[in-house]
Structure formats: C-alpha cells, structure tokens
Amino acid sequence: MSEYALEMLGVTKTFSKVTALDQVDLRVKKGEIHALIGENGAGKSTLMKVLSGVYKPDAGTVKIDGKEVVIKSPRDAIDKGVAIIYQELSLVPELDAVKNVMLGQEKNFCRIIKTQEENEFAGKYLDYVSRGSLASYKTPVKKLSVAQQQMVDIAKALSYQTRIIIMDEPTDSLTNSEIEVLFEIVRKLKADGITVIYISHRLEELFALCDRVTVLRDGKYIADENIRDIDKDWLISKMIGRDLKDTFPPRHRIRSTEVVLEAEGLTGERFENISFQLRKGEILGLSGLVGAGRTEVLRAIFGADKLQKGKVTIFGKEADISHPSRALKYGLGFATEDRKTQGLFLNHDIKDNIAAAALDKISKAGFVSGAKEKKMTEKYFQELRVVAPDTGKLCRFLSGGNQQKVVLAKWLASECKILFLDEPTRGIDVGAKYEIYLLMDRLVQEGVSIIMISSEMPEVMGVADRILVMHEGVLTGELSQEEFSEEGIMKLASGEKL
Ligand SMILES: Nc1ncnc2c1ncn2[C@@H]1O[C@H](COP(=O)(O)OP(=O)(O)OP(=O)(O)O)[C@@H](O)[C@H]1O
Ligand SMILES: [Mg+2]
The missing domain is CATH 3.40.50.300 (P-loop containing nucleotide triphosphate hydrolases)
Incomplete structure (x- = not known):
C-alpha cells in the first residue's frame, strides 16, 4: 500500500499560447489536509480540474492509492473517488437538499426509488455534514445561505463514496463563524480518513487547518513542506519568488477637509x-x-x-x-x-x-x-x-x-x-x-x-x-x-x- 492517497507527477497543460501547468508534481498523503497555494494564475485551479476530469493533461501521470489511473471525465473522477467543491457551487437552485444529493445517484439505484429511501440515503450524508444546522432538507437550496449550500454540496460529494475532496477557495464568501463551522467539517472528514486538498489565499487559514502545503508559481512546482515546519514569510517568498517585508504600504495623504x-x-x-x-x-x-x-x-x-x-x-x-x-x-x-x-x-x-x-x-x-x-x-x-x-x-x-x-x-x-x-x-x-x-x-x-x-x-x-x-x-x-x-x-x- 502506498502512503500517498494521490500523486500527480509531471503534469503539463497548455491552452493555446499559455502554459498553465509545466511538469507539476503534487503528492498528498492519505487522510491529510493538503494546502495548494500560489499567486493568481499560478495554476492551482487548472491542476485540480485535471484531477477532477475537466481537463485532459498534455503530459503527466496520476496515481490514486499508488495505482496509475487515467481520469477521462468528471464522472470518471467521481467513480475513482475524487470530488471537487467549486467556488460556484454545483447545486440545482430550485431543488431541495435531498434531491440535490440524489442527483447523479441514478447509477447506484437502477430502479425507481421511493421518497423514504431517498430521504434516508441523502439524510445520512446531510446529517453527517450539517449536524442539525439545516432546519429542513426540503427547502429549495436557493433559499439557503452560501454556507448551508456548501454543506449540501459537500454532502453530495460524500454520497459518491469520495476519498479525496478538493475545495477551491471555499471560504471566500463565508462569515467568520461560518468559516469555523467549515473547518470543523474539514477536520471531521480528515478524522474519518478522507483526504482534503484545500486552496485559499488566506494564509492564516492554512496554518489553522492544514498539515502540508504545496506551492506553485507560474505553473511550476516550487516546494512542499509540513505546515508546522514553515512560517508565513517562507510561504510568501516561495509564492512570489521574493520577500515581501510589509503587508501594507505607508500612507501618503493630502489631508484635505473638503x-x-x-x-x-x-x-x-x-x-x-x-x-x-x-x-x-x-x-x-x-x-x-x-x-x-x-x-x-x-x-x-x-x-x-x-x-x-x-x-x-x-x-x-x-x-x-x-x-x-x-x-x-x-x-x-x-x-x-x-x-x-x-x-x-x-x-x-x-x-x-x-x-x-x-x-x-x-x-x-x-x-x-x-x-x-x-x-x-x-x-x-x-x-x-x-x-x-x-x-x-x-x-x-x-x-x-x-x-x-x-x-x-x-x-x-x-x-x-x-x-x-x-x-x-x-x-x-x-x-x-x-x-x-x-x-x-x-x-x-x-x-x-x-x-x-x-x-x-x-x-x-x-x-x-x-x-x-x-x-x-x-x-x-x-x-x-x-x-x-x-x-x-x-x-x-x-x-x-x-
Ligand atoms: N480554459 C482556459 N483557457 C485559456 N487559459 C486558461 C484556461 N484556464 C486557465 N487558463 C490560464 O491558465 C493559468 C492558470 O490559471 P488557474 O485558474 O489555474 O490559476 P489559479 O492558480 O487557480 O489562480 P487564482 O488564484 O487567481 O484562482 C492562467 O494564466 C489562466 O489564464
Ligand atoms: Mg483558481
């Protein structure tokens, strides 16, 4: 058995003139929360889209649990245990939480399913994620807050027997208390042996949540390290290729009273x-x-x-x-x-x-x-x-x-x-x-x-x-x-x- 849940080796992807990924390596151990960081346009989302079957790489290999795989489509990625939670959630707004979880389950229920069965099946995952914080699983999800919709999306991902969950800037539109709740969910996933790949520009979040980090710059692999062995300055210098001493520039003000x-x-x-x-x-x-x-x-x-x-x-x-x-x-x-x-x-x-x-x-x-x-x-x-x-x-x-x-x-x-x-x-x-x-x-x-x-x-x-x-x-x-x-x-x- 491999110690890695996922290895992506030498992954290259170009879009006409742009090399979005240039022989990128990513190694993620089983059950860890792995941060993926880099400047805007560094290639994070593209790498994750390769992993989730949206893009076909020009070169490179992907191994899941030590076994080489070819991910042919998003559906294929799901079958191989990989799910991605996009910033723009992939729910159908008019449907309720249960129906949203059930979408894509047709294959596993190749017969007419009864409402009660649906409720039980979806309820299991919704309970796991929301722990009672969703008042009803029967309201159209468009009526839920972004944080609650995100929970439904995670429940849906889990219902596919997912082993690797990718979260691309999940905290972008959450309040501080909602972020805490999401962190609890992510930690619970980890405790249950699920591997999480976590993308965020908020460096504090990485230190609060993640075990390891991989840094990309200009479509290239730069480094990976244990979070406990590094600090913010290290991360920034790896990300932007130079040191950034101050976070904010000095103020120059005209001090007008107009x-x-x-x-x-x-x-x-x-x-x-x-x-x-x-x-x-x-x-x-x-x-x-x-x-x-x-x-x-x-x-x-x-x-x-x-x-x-x-x-x-x-x-x-x-x-x-x-x-x-x-x-x-x-x-x-x-x-x-x-x-x-x-x-x-x-x-x-x-x-x-x-x-x-x-x-x-x-x-x-x-x-x-x-x-x-x-x-x-x-x-x-x-x-x-x-x-x-x-x-x-x-x-x-x-x-x-x-x-x-x-x-x-x-x-x-x-x-x-x-x-x-x-x-x-x-x-x-x-x-x-x-x-x-x-x-x-x-x-x-x-x-x-x-x-x-x-x-x-x-x-x-x-x-x-x-x-x-x-x-x-x-x-x-x-x-x-x-x-x-x-x-x-x-x-x-x-x-x-x-
Ligand atoms: N479908 C596409 N067609 C053309 N170029 C693309 C496409 N998708 C991504 N790119 C380019 O690939 C590069 C990497 O983009 P990517 O979205 O992976 O960056 P990112 O690291 O996720 O950045 P951000 O932090 O801003 O989300 C960018 O230069 C982007 O313009
Ligand atoms: Mg991105």
Missing part, C-alpha cells in the same frame, strides 16, 4: 438613517459583519437600489442618482464584490472590460479611438500585472484573482473621483494585494476619495484612515486611526457600544 460626498439619513430596505461624510483624498473603511448592510448602502448611493429616505450631496450639490449611469456622471465608480455577475462581461476580452466605464474618455463623436483604447487598457493591464498573454483574452478564461484585477482596472480607467471598493482583494494573492494597496494610496494622493468595504480586519485597519462600523443596518460607530483595534471593530460590529 467634503466630497455627504450622506444624510439614508434609509433603504436593509439599512436605516445612515449619515456620514467622505473627504477628499481619504480612504474610509466600512466595516461590519457580512449581512450588516454595507454593500446595500453603497448600492443605494450608486443608484443601483432605491432609497426610501435621505439625501446624498456630491461635491456640494444635492445628487439625484436614480440609476447607475447617472452615478458615473457624478464621478462615482463602484467595483462590486461579485465579479461574476455584476462586475465583468465574461464573454468579452480584457480590453473591452477595462474600457467599459471609460468610453467617453477614449471616443470622439461616438467613435471609440482604437489607439487610445489600446494605450489605456495596456497601462492598467501592466500596472495590475494581470496574468494573461494579452488584453485580447476573454475574461472567462482568466483565473479568479485575475478577473478581480480586471474589475479594478476598469474603475481605475474610468478616472472617477469617488470610488467604492467592495471587498477589492477577495481571491487576490498576497503579492497582488500589495499592488492594489499601493494603487489605492496613489489614487488618494491624486485627490480621489475611496470607500472600502472589507471583511478582513487587518486590511481595513492597514489601509483606511477612518472606519465606520455597521450592525444590522445601522451605523454603530466611527473609529479614527489612533482608535483602530480588532476588539473595537468587533464590538461595534456586534452592536455593542464602545
């Missing part, structure tokens, strides 16, 4: 009586737990949702923002958190996407100047170091983090004066995060004002000049830079007074 945006008594469906001022050249952090209403407030100011009450003043004039297209005219920009559905045209190339909010700057009498468009898009493409052969690449083929960079590039190119950034570094690797903080710092030096929503507390504290905290739709406090502390933010975020 108010560029004032919100007075804003009330909407999920928030009430929100008032604050944004000054020229400052970064205002907007903190709170997921669901506190932060995104909703910014959406309403931007004209994407209706305001029931309240007044917004921009550059001294009362603003009538009834539609996002008007917001652009007021000089507002909004990089949303959900890049897949709101931020990008996935079937368009990088160039089109970067230029989308800046067309008036590069066109004359309605005609886009190709030369200007090229120059402008190239500039941001380079600055943000988007990993792609050129700006003609369709966004759907970019890695998750690189899609996020294109969303940011689009708003930088629009040259807006007031920029809303909602979770701007979600899914972005440590090196690129630093680049984004640097860009933000440069923008505010040029007089741009930024409101940033971030669920990562060190990030808000490391970047913002002031932090507003929300709890269940109301503002519970404001902290100046001298007052920043995780405890302070947490208290306000949970509705306590300081």
Whole structure:
C-alpha cells in the first residue's frame, strides 16, 4: 500500500499560447489536509480540474492509492473517488437538499426509488455534514445561505463514496463563524480518513487547518513542506519568488477637509438613517459583519437600489442618482464584490472590460479611438500585472484573482473621483494585494476619495484612515486611526457600544 492517497507527477497543460501547468508534481498523503497555494494564475485551479476530469493533461501521470489511473471525465473522477467543491457551487437552485444529493445517484439505484429511501440515503450524508444546522432538507437550496449550500454540496460529494475532496477557495464568501463551522467539517472528514486538498489565499487559514502545503508559481512546482515546519514569510517568498517585508504600504495623504460626498439619513430596505461624510483624498473603511448592510448602502448611493429616505450631496450639490449611469456622471465608480455577475462581461476580452466605464474618455463623436483604447487598457493591464498573454483574452478564461484585477482596472480607467471598493482583494494573492494597496494610496494622493468595504480586519485597519462600523443596518460607530483595534471593530460590529 502506498502512503500517498494521490500523486500527480509531471503534469503539463497548455491552452493555446499559455502554459498553465509545466511538469507539476503534487503528492498528498492519505487522510491529510493538503494546502495548494500560489499567486493568481499560478495554476492551482487548472491542476485540480485535471484531477477532477475537466481537463485532459498534455503530459503527466496520476496515481490514486499508488495505482496509475487515467481520469477521462468528471464522472470518471467521481467513480475513482475524487470530488471537487467549486467556488460556484454545483447545486440545482430550485431543488431541495435531498434531491440535490440524489442527483447523479441514478447509477447506484437502477430502479425507481421511493421518497423514504431517498430521504434516508441523502439524510445520512446531510446529517453527517450539517449536524442539525439545516432546519429542513426540503427547502429549495436557493433559499439557503452560501454556507448551508456548501454543506449540501459537500454532502453530495460524500454520497459518491469520495476519498479525496478538493475545495477551491471555499471560504471566500463565508462569515467568520461560518468559516469555523467549515473547518470543523474539514477536520471531521480528515478524522474519518478522507483526504482534503484545500486552496485559499488566506494564509492564516492554512496554518489553522492544514498539515502540508504545496506551492506553485507560474505553473511550476516550487516546494512542499509540513505546515508546522514553515512560517508565513517562507510561504510568501516561495509564492512570489521574493520577500515581501510589509503587508501594507505607508500612507501618503493630502489631508484635505473638503467634503466630497455627504450622506444624510439614508434609509433603504436593509439599512436605516445612515449619515456620514467622505473627504477628499481619504480612504474610509466600512466595516461590519457580512449581512450588516454595507454593500446595500453603497448600492443605494450608486443608484443601483432605491432609497426610501435621505439625501446624498456630491461635491456640494444635492445628487439625484436614480440609476447607475447617472452615478458615473457624478464621478462615482463602484467595483462590486461579485465579479461574476455584476462586475465583468465574461464573454468579452480584457480590453473591452477595462474600457467599459471609460468610453467617453477614449471616443470622439461616438467613435471609440482604437489607439487610445489600446494605450489605456495596456497601462492598467501592466500596472495590475494581470496574468494573461494579452488584453485580447476573454475574461472567462482568466483565473479568479485575475478577473478581480480586471474589475479594478476598469474603475481605475474610468478616472472617477469617488470610488467604492467592495471587498477589492477577495481571491487576490498576497503579492497582488500589495499592488492594489499601493494603487489605492496613489489614487488618494491624486485627490480621489475611496470607500472600502472589507471583511478582513487587518486590511481595513492597514489601509483606511477612518472606519465606520455597521450592525444590522445601522451605523454603530466611527473609529479614527489612533482608535483602530480588532476588539473595537468587533464590538461595534456586534452592536455593542464602545
Ligand atoms: N480554459 C482556459 N483557457 C485559456 N487559459 C486558461 C484556461 N484556464 C486557465 N487558463 C490560464 O491558465 C493559468 C492558470 O490559471 P488557474 O485558474 O489555474 O490559476 P489559479 O492558480 O487557480 O489562480 P487564482 O488564484 O487567481 O484562482 C492562467 O494564466 C489562466 O489564464
Ligand atoms: Mg483558481
């Protein structure tokens, strides 16, 4: 018997001009939680898609339990005991938890199955994962939270007698307490002998959860180590190929007192009586737990949702923002958190996407100047170091983090004066995060004002000049830079007074 649950040796995969994987090795021991890390575009998701039968490798071998296998299709991967939990969960939204688990089980029940049998079969796996935290297995899964949907997806994977579970950035849209619950599930899987491959850009998670780590860079295998033998600096230097001394760049601020945006008594469906001022050249952090209403407030100011009450003043004039297209005219920009559905045209190339909010700057009498468009898009493409052969690449083929960079590039190119950034570094690797903080710092030096929503507390504290905290739709406090502390933010975020 082999000590390895999985060995991938010399795996190579190219997409036309791009070598996504160049003779990559990955060795995962039985029953361990194995982290797979690397910068955006390093090849993590591609390697996992080879393993789960989505892509056929150009070269290389895969061994499961020491036996060489050829994985022909996703179905074949499942039959060989490999399941993948994607960021975009693979559930049917209209069906309930039981039905979702039963999908794909036809083969094992080659006859009509009774409802009771279904309930028993699926219930077993749902119980295992959810431990009573799902009120009903009979609600359409679209009514469940992301964390609960994820549980159903894991239950479904387990129902295939899975031995290896891959999780690709599973904590991206979870709250801190939901992350703890997911960690418990992952540890339980491990205790039951299931091997887990875990992808995340949040390095703290690896230290809290994983046993070993493999690092990829530019499609190549760089190193693997026991987590207990390494530290964060080691990981970062292996990932980006150099040392990164500081996590946040020093602040350069113009310290203007000019108010560029004032919100007075804003009330909407999920928030009430929100008032604050944004000054020229400052970064205002907007903190709170997921669901506190932060995104909703910014959406309403931007004209994407209706305001029931309240007044917004921009550059001294009362603003009538009834539609996002008007917001652009007021000089507002909004990089949303959900890049897949709101931020990008996935079937368009990088160039089109970067230029989308800046067309008036590069066109004359309605005609886009190709030369200007090229120059402008190239500039941001380079600055943000988007990993792609050129700006003609369709966004759907970019890695998750690189899609996020294109969303940011689009708003930088629009040259807006007031920029809303909602979770701007979600899914972005440590090196690129630093680049984004640097860009933000440069923008505010040029007089741009930024409101940033971030669920990562060190990030808000490391970047913002002031932090507003929300709890269940109301503002519970404001902290100046001298007052920043995780405890302070947490208290306000949970509705306590300081
Ligand atoms: N279907 C495809 N067609 C063309 N290029 C692709 C395709 N899938 C991936 N790539 C390219 O392969 C490289 C590796 O991408 P991959 O998605 O594996 O990165 P990743 O490590 O998962 O990054 P991230 O952390 O941003 O998710 C990238 O340069 C990407 O653009
Ligand atoms: Mg990926």
